[in-house]
Amino acid sequence: xxxxxxxxxxxxxxxxxxxxxxxxxxxxxxxxxxxxxxxxxxxxxxxxxxxxxxxxxxxxxxxxxxxxxxxxxxxxxxxxxxxxxxxxxxxxxxxxxxxxxxxxxxxxxxxxxxxxxxxxxxxxxxxxxxxxxxxxxxxxxxxxxxxxxxxxxxxxxxxx
Amino acid sequence: xxxxxxxxxxxxxxxxxxxxxxxxxxxxxxxxxxxxxxxxxxxxxxxxxxxxxxxxxxxxxxxxxxxxxxxxxxxxxxxxxxxxxxxxxxxxxxxxxxxxxxxxxxxxxxxxxxxxxxxxxxxxxxxx
Numbered sequence: 177x178x179x180x181x182x183x184x185x186x187x188x189x190x191x192x193x194x195x196x197x198x199x200x201x202x203x204x205x206x207x208x209x210x211x212x213x214x215x216x217x218x219x220x221x222x223x224x225x226x227x228x229x230x231x232x233x234x235x236x237x238x239x240x241x242x243x244x245x246x247x248x249x250x251x252x253x254x255x256x257x258x259x260x261x262x263x264x265x266x267x268x269x270x271x272x273x274x275x276x277x278x279x280x281x282x283x284x285x286x287x288x289x290x291x292x293x294x295x296x297x298x299x300x301x302x303x304x305x306x307x308x309x310x311x312x313x314x315x316x317x318x319x320x321x322x323x324x325x326x327x328x329x330x331x332x333x334x335x336x
Numbered sequence: 337x338x339x340x341x342x343x344x345x346x347x348x349x350x351x352x353x354x355x356x357x358x359x360x361x362x363x364x365x366x367x368x369x370x371x372x373x374x375x376x377x378x379x380x381x382x383x384x385x386x387x388x389x390x391x392x393x394x395x396x397x398x399x400x401x402x403x404x405x406x407x408x409x410x411x412x413x414x415x416x417x418x419x420x421x422x423x424x425x426x427x428x429x430x431x432x433x434x435x436x437x438x439x440x441x442x443x444x445x446x447x448x449x450x451x452x453x454x455x456x457x458x459x460x461x462x463x464x
Contacts, residue, residue: 206446207354257353269350276348276395277445280424284444295424297347297395 192286192332193317199282200321200330203274208255212321212328220320220327224304225249226268228275235292236283238314238334242275246302248326264302272298278330339367340460341386345378345404346393346422351445355391355422355452362453364460375404382414389460390414392439394423394430402430405437418459422447 197214204212226249228242244252246267253270254262276298283293314334320327342359344352352371359366370385372378376399378392390408394401401421408414420441421434431442441455457463 203446206448253350256350258357266350269348273348273351276424280426280445284424284426295395297397 192282193319195285196278196282196317196330196332197319197321199285200278200319203277203281204321204323207274207277208252208323210255210323212323214319214321215327217318217320217329220329222329223327224306224329225302226271227301227306227308228268228271229299229301230272230275230279231296232279232283233294233296236286236334238332240275240279240282240330240332241308242271242278243329243331244271244323245326248323248328251324251326268300268302272300275300282332339365340388341368341370342366343370343372343378343381343385343387343390344392345372345375345390345396345401347373347396348393349373351393351422358447358449358452359391359456361449362457364456364462375399375401375407378404379407379411382408382411386413387417389456390417390419391422391456392419394421394425394434402433402437405434405439409438420455420459422452 201212204210222243223245224243225245226243229239231239249267249271252274253267256270279295316331316333318331320329344355346352346355356369370381370387372381374396392401392404401423405419408419418440419438420443421439422443422445424445426444434442440459443451443455
């Protein structure tokens with residue numbers, strides 16, 4: 177069994193969801209000054225108008241995505257930048273950085289993983305008409321947080 | 337120290353603005369802020385801009401922050417300029433690599449303005 181497969185298979189047993197939620201809450205509190213709470217994914221329909229992605233490779237292989245609607249992405253950028261925010265490009269950039277920091281913060285909280293795991297630079301898709309397919313199926317962890325009343329979807333898809 | 341000239345290297349323009357704001361919140365009076373989206377752009381910027389401090393991400397396209405730090409050592413005009421890494425990469429090995437390459441400080445994202453103050457001010461000869 178590979179190290180990557182081993183970690184991915186252990187994810188649910190070790191219950192990584194609280195670690196992911198803590199990583200999310202810290203990023204929003206420190207970088208946006210916003211205390212967010214997580215809610216059950218089933219309570220909200222996914223909105224993928226903006227999707228930010230960061231890949232993980234090494235001991236932990238997979239991809240972390242952060243999705244929200246355009247208005248929420250703009251609000252995130254505004255909270256990060258203050259009055260300077262406004263363009264769609266800035267909204268995408270801000271969401272990409274949030275995704276990057278959540279991924280890094282999560283990785284750094286997993287004992288024994290941070291030394292052996294690399295992150296990609298973030299990518300952001302604008303527009304919801306796409307389908308996401310992973311070539312190496314594995315487990316996934318998903319949570320939804322409410323940012324200023326709007327849902328933001330965070331999903332960690334792991335490869336075996 | 338008088339007004340400070342800073343080079344901020346990050347592939348995110350939003351993050352570059354946040355780092356600049358954090359420097360101002362730390363009480364650093366900025367004379368000039370030079371921005372670069374990756375290490376290669378930063379090396380070019382250093383050819384025509386003297387700076388007093390460099391704040392640099394690690395994960396960037398074209399040239400990452402670790403390679404940039406290694407190459408800065410070969411730029412005559414930038415010798416002795418303190419470099420502080422600001423990055424999501426929090427592993428001990430990244431910290432060791434960065435400090436071995438010549439970085440003088442290491443801040444993990446997400447970060448607060450106080451962390452920037454604590455790491456950058458002493459490098460500029462000021463008390464945090």
